[in-house]
Amino acid sequence: MADRKTLTFALMDPPYENARTTTALRLIDIAVRRGFDVNVFAYEGAVNVPFAKQAPHANAVHGRDVGEEDHPNPKDWVAALFKEAEKRGSKIDWVQCGLCVDERGATEWVPGPRRGSPADLVKFAESSDNTLVIPTK
Amino acid sequence: MSKYLLIESRDPFETNDVAYFFDLASSLAKEGNTVTLFLVQNGVLPARPSTRSKALSALSTAGIQVLADEFSLRERGIPANRLATGVKAAPLDVVIDQLAEGRKALWH
Amino acid sequence: MAKKILQVVETAYRATLEEQDDTVVWITHAMKGSGGDLHLLLRGNAVNYACKGQDASGLAFGEKKQTQPPRIADDVAGLIGKGVEVYIVEEDIAERGLERGDLISGLKPVERAGLPKLFASYDQVWHW
Numbered sequence: 001m002a003d004r005k006t007l008t009f010a011l012m013d014p015p016y017e018n019a020r021t022t023t024a025l026r027l028i029d030i031a032v033r034r035g036f037d038v039n040v041f042a043y044e045g046a047v048n049v050p051f052a053k054q055a056p057h058a059n060a061v062h063g064r065d066v067g068e069e070d071h072p073n074p075k076d077w078v079a080a081l082f083k084e085a086e087k088r089g090s091k092i093d094w095v096q097c098g099l100c101v102d103e104r105g106a107t108e109w110v111p112g113p114r115r116g117s118p119a120d121l122v123k124f125a126e127s128s129d130n131t132l133v134i135p136t137k
Numbered sequence: 138m139s140k141y142l143l144i145e146s147r148d149p150f151e152t153n154d155v156a157y158f159f160d161l162a163s164s165l166a167k168e169g170n171t172v173t174l175f176l177v178q179n180g181v182l183p184a185r186p187s188t189r190s191k192a193l194s195a196l197s198t199a200g201i202q203v204l205a206d207e208f209s210l211r212e213r214g215i216p217a218n219r220l221a222t223g224v225k226a227a228p229l230d231v232v233i234d235q236l237a238e239g240r241k242a243l244w245h
Numbered sequence: 246m247a248k249k250i251l252q253v254v255e256t257a258y259r260a261t262l263e264e265q266d267d268t269v270v271w272i273t274h275a276m277k278g279s280g281g282d283l284h285l286l287l288r289g290n291a292v293n294y295a296c297k298g299q300d301a302s303g304l305a306f307g308e309k310k311q312t313q314p315p316r317i318a319d320d321v322a323g324l325i326g327k328g329v330e331v332y333i334v335e336e337d338i339a340e341r342g343l344e345r346g347d348l349i350s351g352l353k354p355v356e357r358a359g360l361p362k363l364f365a366s367y368d369q370v371w372h373w
Contacts, residue, residue, distance in 0.1 A: 005237045007233070007236050007237065010371070012268075012373075019146070019178040019179070020146060020178070023146070023177055023178060023229075026208075026229055027229065027232060027233060030229060030230050030232075030233045031233050034233065034237075036233075036237070043268070043272065044260075044268055117275070117279075118272050118275035118276045118279060119275070119276075119279035121272070121276060122247075122276050122279045122280055122281040125248055125250065125281070125369070126247060126248060129236075129237060129239060130236040130237065130239055130240070130242060130369075131242075131369055131371065132144075132232075132236055132242045132244060133244060133371040133372060133373055134244050135244065135256070135269075135372070135373040136256075136259070137147075137256050137259070139364075139365060141364075154255070154289060157288075157289070157357075160357065161357075161360060161361075164357070164358060164360060164361050165361045165364070167361075168361040168362070168365075170361065170365075241364065241367075241368075241369060241370050242369075242370075243253070243370050243371075243372035244372050245372060
């Protein structure tokens with residue numbers, strides 16, 4: 001696709017803390033479905049969004065076992081976004097801020113993301129059509 | 138002049154700073170810029186007609202496109218056909234459209 | 246030529262004691278070092294980052310001392326020293342009871358009404 005757009009998103013929130021995580025992944029989903037290439041710079045707590053050891057749980061309040069509850073893990077949403085991009089011939093380049101990973105011990109991710117640094121965000125900003133920073137508060 | 142996409146994820150019931158973002162939208166429009174204010178998450182709460190929704194109607198009157206994320210509205214039980222004057226429901230796709238268009242995009 | 250980007254910082258003292266930095270000020274340093282053309286606008290509570298006399302030293306948890314507390318005003322001054330333009334919203338200074346003399350030197354004051362003109366001179370505005 002000659003005129004394929006590339007969008008960059010910088011994320012900061014850890015999972016399960018703020019609606020921003022879901023909104024960010026919704027935005028990435030829409031961009032991928034359009035066939036856009038997407039860059040993600042996961043900064044600070046956002047490096048835990050694709051953390052591989054997230055696990056679903058049962059929910060006694062709902063009266064459902066672990067299978068019935070189908071509890072969302074954002075790592076699965078991230079993995080599904082990579083699959084969707086592959087299916088549509090577009091690309092997600094998801095960079096995990098290395099220092100943020102180290103200080104959190106968040107070294108295990110679902111397949112797809114790679115380790116990087118703020119230099120990657122500079123490259124992303126220069127090479128993409130637009131950048132949206134979704135900060136934490 | 139430029140085109141701006143201002144995304145408001147916070148609401149004036151909890152955060153006084155929302156007034157800053159609404160004022161920024163207004164200032165940018167007064168300078169002749171094209172401005173969309175896109176409400177998402179709790180940012181859609183003032184889209185339900187109330188005393189706090191008047192600010193959104195005023196922005197619309199000032200020429201700012203005021204949109205509210207359809208999903209965020211539905212999630213909060215705010216009917217899309219009963220929004221404050223000047224506020225329209227819109228899919229989140231609008232954000233991607235306007236990013237792809239190259240608008241200066243600010244999240245609050 | 247690199248895109249000219251304005252970094253707007255408004256959240257203040259979010260995990261700065263753990264990070265030893267404000268994370269947006271820090272990434273601005275890092276990105277500047279990687280060739281980015283970035284500049285900074287302090288607004289809201291973040292105007293306090295320019296205040297002289299900040300001292301976060303002396304924390305200890307049991308016998309574990311924090312020996313390197315954040316020095317955020319120095320970090321902001323360091324950006325100015327690297328050629329980064331650091332703007333600060335005048336009304337936000339005044340509302341917090343600060344005066345110009347309370348702040349580090351080299352800042353560029355801007356009124357809220359002047360933000361559209363400021364934004365117009367940047368390719369992108371990243372609102373952290």
